[in-house]
Amino acid sequence: VADMVGPNVPARQQLMRTMNEQLLLDHIRRAGQVSRADLARISSLSKPTVSDVLVNLERSGLVRVSGTRTGVPGPAAVLYEIRPEAGFVLGLDVGRRWLRGALGDLAGTVRSRSSLKVPAEGGHSRVALLGQLADQLCAEVGIHRAGITQTVLGSPGVYDPQRDALALAGALASWERPRVLTQLRQEFGAELLMVNDVDAAALAERANGHGRDVESFAFVSVGTGIGMGLVLGGRLYRGAHGAAGEIGYLPLGEESGDARDARRRGTFEAAASAAGIVRAARRSGMRGPVSARNVFSAAGRGDARAAKIVADEALLVAKAICAVVTVADPDLIILGGGIGQAAGFLEAVRAELRHLAPVQPELRVSALGPDAVVDGCLAAGLDRAWELVTSTAAPPESTGAA
């Protein structure tokens, strides 16, 4: 699902679980709450075997009694569930101005959430700040950092194995230095998982958003930066170099972008990101403190120059979506980011796309807020944490699953 940064480090020291334990854990996770008799029926194991395994799982803290089933004839059945505290996932999001994070348990419940602003005066290491954020999140839940099963960091850029560093980090250029990765591994351990931030947002859409029930979709984020997370066949598609969805590099809008900016972060991103809108506003003669936000609000108030800039932006974004359709043809396009989620923007994009694309995908505005990247990291980390906590080879003397 995501980049494993660094060598494939063997999972931490853990108890060996038998095949039977693993089998029952999977059933319990799927069922949520389940009785001993139900487990015996679903797993085809004998009731005494199920009892033995449950005792072991309870003793090792993976499973707990959640209550009893009442209201049915016969004696009340004891129900078992996964103990949420059996594992923790830390999700972090590194932005230019904000660092966000959340700590979730093995049941997928978010237990603490926080964010902090990167001080403008500089001199603060983002890695150290992320460490502080992690400490704070753990303290709120009452666990030590060592109790985190899996940490996932959503970040701009992609992992470049040749340099063993991040690349294409856009506005976070300092993040591309190889020592950043070294420091991150020191702070969060070698098992740290890195996910591109837009890919993480796409994973959040798949887990909790519009992407839940579709085979394929593209999460297209247009804001201060531009990127896309592509889900094909229900899985995040990353490409040969991890650069799939780097749509900022589409050769679109050359005439309206800045040539230097285009070389640095791609033709389309230079033209259509917030900086591109500000440049277009200056060209059209708008004065004073111009931002993408106030161009959009001026357009909303009926300012003709601003409206023209927004209309051009909609055409440009429609062209990018058309490119995505002609190459990958997903079922659904989800628009996100400060510009992508602006009021009325989707309708303008849809009207342009109708003229451009050979087939029309469904278009929707992301309903996820600023925590999307963190939530996507938690979703990616949860599967991983589950594997770490439960999956182990059966010991040689094991009699197998049945």
Added chain:
Amino acid sequence: VVNGDSTGSAILSVLYDSDPMTRPELADRTGFSRPTVAEAVRRLVDSGLLSEAGVRRGGLGRVPTCYRIAPTAGYVIAVDIGGSNLRIAVADLTGAVHVERRQATRGTGARQVAAQTARMIRDAVRETGTGLGPLRRVGVAAPGVIHADGRTMSTAHNLGDDGPFDLLTPLEAAVDAPVVLDNNVNLAALAERWRGHAAGVATFAFLAVGAGVGMGLVHNGDILRGAHGAAGEVAYLPLPGAVPHSQRPGHGRELLAAEAGGYGMLAAVTAYPDWPGPRPSTVEELFSQAATGVPAARELVEAEAHQLGLTIASTCAVFDPALVVLGGGIGSNPVLLPVVRRTVAALVPFPPRLECSALGEAASLTGALRIALDGAREDLAAGLPPATPAANAQAS
């Protein structure tokens, strides 16, 4: 419960792609015991699928018999329906081609072309006679979008037909064997993975440039088809094209489609003011004028290469392939490659490897042969009679 004869199908799948082998060699390769293999070989020989390939010389002691796929085990037909040519190949089950024919595509519209294709298939069956055994499968490369039903084709522009048109029924009526269809560009991509540059490459794209442009995208051996079958329809990329944006009457699909490829190049020749000397009337003439140094011709060939570079850069930004193979009548011309490479490298951070097709004009036909062989072999494996207990007892 294993259906059919698993030893038999393992033996067949080894021998499809190898030199003749002895029974002990087959036992080593398939992992089945020698008696089991010996019995399965006997059954395959009895059913006409294997034959003895003579004995190997030079060894000491007993001379072992080698076995191979019987020359009369059956055959497949591959067809490539193109806008200017229909190609057909007859191959045995090992993929060796015995007959290859080509005809100019006559008439316009899918109906007429389908009738001509059916005639051509019947002629190939007649010409093959009984020398290769029974016809087992026909694979067809078609120029339009093939619907999910596997029968219907639409937007076959180079047949002058928007469809939808049921292409399968008239072809099925021509032969007594299953017929399978796929898009010609997708099949060219599969062919490139089978016998070309993409062997062993997990993620790649095949960019076909002929009269128009189209792309086949492959990830882990599977063709990416898209939610509406439009994946790889790169003719509709909204690129800054030969027609300046300000001069377009609208953002019409047809205009966008006309930009890259042969139609677009010839349109650009027509639109070119004051062509020095005789104006080229075909793409071949245009390329040969470019080769002799006619500046206008060179300019248009470079513009085409640039346009293809933009198409590939767009593909990289979305799909990030490790390799892009350029094929088709125009795309496989290596003269385009330097400008294509330069354009892509200037635009995207991780440029893919770029190659001209190793298969040239035969790419789609080769892909059609591949799906015909796959189908025929699957049918054979599924249809083998199961090993009977009595047969096993005899073997031991």
